[in-house]
Amino acid sequence: MQFFDLSRQFKLSDILSPTKTLNELGQQEWFLAKVRVEHDCLSDSEQLEGQVVLQSNENIQLELEWLIQDTGFELQVLFKGVETAAEQETLVMVKGAQLVDDVQQPLSAQALSLWIDGTLLPMLPQIRKEIKARLNLWDYVEYGA
Known part of the structure; x- marks a missing residue:
């Protein structure tokens, strides 16, 4: 039998998705789950962009x-909003949990970006090679003769 504190107001989303702190995320195992590419073959853009999904052993996705x-x-892989200047937009999406700080307040995007850069990326030292390995980069790179 489950009991709820009736003095608190609950939202359905609070019950369905657990709250996690960055410390709790750091104790999980992370792996590269998916790589997506956005590239317009007709454009002359030199940059290749996309999304990557990192997943934990507790099914939380970033x-x-x-x-x-x-x-x-x-070819250098950079994470937008983490290793590049963020332009008033959220470049990290979290699924499977609500992230909070040590006093149970919603986590800021800046704090999450700092954690990704300082903690998560060092936990995945091969992440850039894995991203490039999943792409056929010969399709996007031209070398002069």
């Missing part, structure tokens, strides 16, 4: 926007 820049000698 969707990040990424772009690939050609530095002339290597």
Whole structure:
């Protein structure tokens, strides 16, 4: 039998999705679940963009926007809003949990970006190679003869 504190007002979303702190996320195991590419073959844009879904062993998903820049000698993967300047938009989507800070207040996008950059990406040292490995980059790169 489940009991609810009737002095608190509940939202259905609070019951269906658990609240997690960044510390709790850091204790989970993460892996690359999906890579998507957005590329217009007719455009002359040098940049390749897309999304990546990182999933934890507790089925929490973080969707990040990424772009690939050609530095002339290597293709560099950057996460938008984490490793690039964010432009008044949310570039990280969280599914499967509501993220809160230590005092149970909703987590800011800036705090999540800092955690991704400082904690999550170091936990996945091969993430950039995995993203590039899932793409057929020969379709997007031209080398001079």
